[in-house]
Amino acid sequence: xxxxxxxxxxxxxxxxxxxxxxxxxxxxxxxxxxxxxxxxxxxxxxxxxxxxxxxxxxxxxxxxxxxxxxxxxxxxxxxxxxxxxxxxxxxxxxxxxxxxxxxxxxxxxxxxxxxxxxxxxxxxxxxxxxxxxxxxxxxxxxxxxxxxxxxxxxxxxxxxxxxxxxxxxxxxxxxxxxxxxxxxxxxxxxxxxxxxxxxxxxxxxxxxxxxxxxxxxxxxxxxxxxxxxxxxxxxxxxxxxxxxxxxxxxxxxxxxxxxxxxxxx
Amino acid sequence: xxxxxxxxxxxxxxxxxxxxxxxxxxxxxxxxxxxxxxxxxxxxxxxxxxxxxxxxxxxxxxxxxxxxxxxxxxxxxxxxxxxxxxxxxxxxxxxxxxxxxxxxxxxxxxxxxxxxxxxxxxxxxxxxxxxxxxxxxxxxxxxxxxxxxxxxxxxxxxxxxxxxxxxxxxxxxxxxxxxxxxxxxxxxxxxxxxxxxxxxxxxxxxxxxxxxxxxxxxxxxxxxxxxxxxxxxxxxxxxxxxxxxxxxxxxxxxxxxxxxxxxxxxxxxxx
Numbered sequence: 001x002x003x004x005x006x007x008x009x010x011x012x013x014x015x016x017x018x019x020x021x022x023x024x025x026x027x028x029x030x031x032x033x034x035x036x037x038x039x040x041x042x043x044x045x046x047x048x049x050x051x052x053x054x055x056x057x058x059x060x061x062x063x064x065x066x067x068x069x070x071x072x073x074x075x076x077x078x079x080x081x082x083x084x085x086x087x088x089x090x091x092x093x094x095x096x097x098x099x100x101x102x103x104x105x106x107x108x109x110x111x112x113x114x115x116x117x118x119x120x121x122x123x124x125x126x127x128x129x130x131x132x133x134x135x136x137x138x139x140x141x142x143x144x145x146x147x148x149x150x151x152x153x154x155x156x157x158x159x160x161x162x163x164x165x166x167x168x169x170x171x172x173x174x175x176x177x178x179x180x181x182x183x184x185x186x187x188x189x190x191x192x193x194x195x196x197x198x199x200x201x202x203x204x205x206x207x208x209x210x211x212x213x214x215x216x217x218x219x220x221x222x223x224x225x226x227x228x229x230x231x232x233x234x235x236x237x238x239x240x241x242x243x244x245x246x247x248x249x250x251x252x253x254x255x256x257x258x259x260x261x262x263x264x265x
Numbered sequence: 266x267x268x269x270x271x272x273x274x275x276x277x278x279x280x281x282x283x284x285x286x287x288x289x290x291x292x293x294x295x296x297x298x299x300x301x302x303x304x305x306x307x308x309x310x311x312x313x314x315x316x317x318x319x320x321x322x323x324x325x326x327x328x329x330x331x332x333x334x335x336x337x338x339x340x341x342x343x344x345x346x347x348x349x350x351x352x353x354x355x356x357x358x359x360x361x362x363x364x365x366x367x368x369x370x371x372x373x374x375x376x377x378x379x380x381x382x383x384x385x386x387x388x389x390x391x392x393x394x395x396x397x398x399x400x401x402x403x404x405x406x407x408x409x410x411x412x413x414x415x416x417x418x419x420x421x422x423x424x425x426x427x428x429x430x431x432x433x434x435x436x437x438x439x440x441x442x443x444x445x446x447x448x449x450x451x452x453x454x455x456x457x458x459x460x461x462x463x464x465x466x467x468x469x470x471x472x473x474x475x476x477x478x479x480x481x482x483x484x485x486x487x488x489x490x491x492x493x494x495x496x497x498x499x500x501x502x503x504x505x506x507x508x509x510x511x512x513x514x515x516x517x518x519x520x521x522x523x524x525x526x527x528x529x530x531x532x533x534x535x536x
Contacts, residue, residue: 005346012344013362017366020380021365024373027380069279069283073279073283097469099473099516100476101497106295107294108505144291202369202370203370205371205493208497226372234383249368251368252361252368
């Protein structure tokens with residue numbers, strides 16, 4: 001009886017995950033290495049990958065710092081009442097429930113050319129929407145819960161005893177953070193960083209709306225794939241998709257490895 | 266250096282940064298969408314939603330997402346059970362593979378399905394010869410949604426299954442219950458909260474999905490256009506009021522689902 005279920009499980013994995021992934025890899029190499037290289041070294045493809053890299057680096061830095069801070073304050077911030085912290089805590093999850101397209105729309109509505117803030121920034125010569133800052137904000141919105149949700153449970157688990165001991169012994173809050181808190185949340189932060197990179201790398205909907213998908217200006221790797229498919233240029237799309245998939249799978253393996261080393265899950 | 270780091274200004278700076286961050290990144294944009302869709306009065310909101318194309322897009326999305334969620338609840342229950350309870354070669358490999366759809370960019374997921382089922386592939390040709398239409402129609406859209414939401418139910422069910430006390434099942438077996446009966450009366454009830462909350466998360470994610478679906482759908486208004494693609498189209502054609510109205514509908518639905526999931530999970534924990 002169990003044999004049947006195991007076979008079915010294998011069948012689902014093969015049909016849904018393995019065959020599509022294999023098919024894409026084969027299709028990307030079907031024109032030979034030369035064609036794959038040509039598709040990837042198009043100026044717009046190179047520019048798109050550079051944009052993606054820039055967005056990923058900026059967002060990962062910002063999200064790591066601000067996410068860690070948010071987690072620390074939501075767990076330890078006694079200056080906020082319990083009610084406020086609970087409210088903020090439930091707000092953290094909201095980006096999960098928001099469609100990326102709507103996330104992008106929100107930023108266009110708030111900072112786009114039609115809004116007061118957008119007109120103001122336009123006048124001082126700073127473009128947000130259809131430019132790099134907007135793409136960073138959109139990706140930041142989408143990745144916002146990842147770091148907070150990784151770090152918060154660890155902070156809750158370790159409690160405050162050690163930190164209190166450190167400050168009783170006269171350590172400044174910075175020293176306490178670096179010497180006591182940081183070593184225990186380090187792995188959670190690393191997971192958070194990997195998740196953020198993976199999500200930022202693959203973000204599509206929000207970035208598409210906010211960036212306007214302008215070739216050689218605001219186009220990222222995912223929006224390049226979209227445009228190639230829309231132009232029936234599937235072979236070129238395959239090349240970019242293969243690179244992205246390789247990166248994401250690499251990140252996933254790293255995460256698995258880290259988890260195994262830590263002995264969680 | 267230390268006196269500089271100990272300055273009171275840091276504390277205030279950090280606290281206001283945190284509150285500003287919440288306000289600017291999450292709260293203001295969300296309120297902005299609600300404000301924008303109602304700013305020109307209820308009439309425009311109702312008109313935007315009852316626009317036949319918008320309405321059809323929303324109802325199609327709900328139907329497809331529901332189908333995908335049910336498929337995932339069935340597959341997820343089976344796979345979760347097999348991965349926890351059965352020992353077979355390749356188990357840990359499959360267990361790691363579960364997260365693949367979360368790791369892959371959704372646009373890549375959509376492209377993979379397009380390649381596999383598209384008109385040029387042998388599946389597409391066979392379906393075409395039989396008179397089926399897969400790609401650019403509902404079947405491919407459901408497959409894309411199932412692919413993207415694949416891990417939810419499995420990951421929600423696994424910890425629950427690991428927690429079940431094996432003695433309960435053994436007791437049921439000793440009392441003469443058949444394997445099927447033990448599953449339905451002992452194992453399934455403990456998995457149910459996970460199946461439901463995983464299913465709801467999958468539904469909410471499928472409602473919101475854009476990247477994978479836009480690539481495999483035909484995006485024909487009124488027939489194969491889902492809500493998120495409709496919103497994108499309206500933004501592109503500068504009808505932000507219409508986009509905001511449909512967004513408000515989807516957002517409210519997702520928030521209610523998120524709230525129910527939280528409620529189910531906290532209730533499950535307190536019991």
